[in-house]
Amino acid sequence: MLGFEQAWTTMTDRYTTWQIAGPGSLILHEMLYLLICLPGFVFQFIPYMQKYKIQKRPEGFDSQWRCFKLLMFNHFVIQAPLIFAIHIYTMVFDIGYDYQSMPTWYSLLLQLYACLILEDTWHYFLHRALHHKSVYKHVHKVHHNFQAPFGMVAEYAHPVETVVLGFGFFIGPLLFCTHLILLWTWVGVRLLETIDVHSGYNFKWNPLHLLPFYGGAEYHDFHHMNFHGNYAPTFTWWDRICGTHVPYQEHKKNKLANKQN
Secondary structure: OHHHHHHHHHHHHHOOHHHHHHHHHHHHHHHHHHHHHHHHHHHOOOHHHHHHEOOOOOOOHHHHHHHHHHHHHHHHHHHHHHHHOHHHHHHHOOOEOOOOOOOOHHHHHHHHHHHHHHHHHHHHHHHHHHOOOOOOOOOHHHHHHOOOOOHHHHHOOOHHHHHHHHOHHHHHHHHHOOEHHHHHHHHHHHHHHHHHHOOOEOOOOOHHHHOOOEOOHHHHHHHHHHOOOOOOOOEOHHHHHHOOOHHHHHHHHHHHHHHHO
């Protein structure tokens, strides 16, 4: 931890709070997004990894390039202004930057799990609303251009969807954030989760499955394949409570029956 403390202190001594919260947060977001997407991108060139692929539909370079271009538009035109507004938020709500006021690791973990729960709830109901026939073809259909998702598809969406569903990210921090470290670690956790469920690969040894009620890639992959059901991004409880997991359960039963026959 001494190395982390030294690195954090050096950063806060060298740069202004605006540089850290604005450009720093944007750089962090882009680096994490590309880094987390990288393994899934490489897997498509490794024959051995194809046994973990959920849908046996390789995406060509053209479709991946199309995804990347809209992704960069969303990141730098839609999300970047919101990210730069983080500095205003930290000033208004007196969010700490210094190492001494950083929360303990266990309280940070609890806050991150609470952020996941709140974002999952927001995402479930708004995502389900975006599937209504009156708005689906105008907004959410863009995200469903890829029936067999891969990591980069996680934030491939219509700009309206980027803003509407993206607001769920800020609910937790708005309620109980006291330090920039929560915002930064929450960025990492949320990106890791959303890229994982869009990865198209199902690994039983994935450590994210240690999270109680975590859906995972197979769970969300069904939503892209079927277009209905499994609306929650992270956990399974809202789908179970609202009955929107039924198509997935039937799919699993049919798949099991076909294997036995």
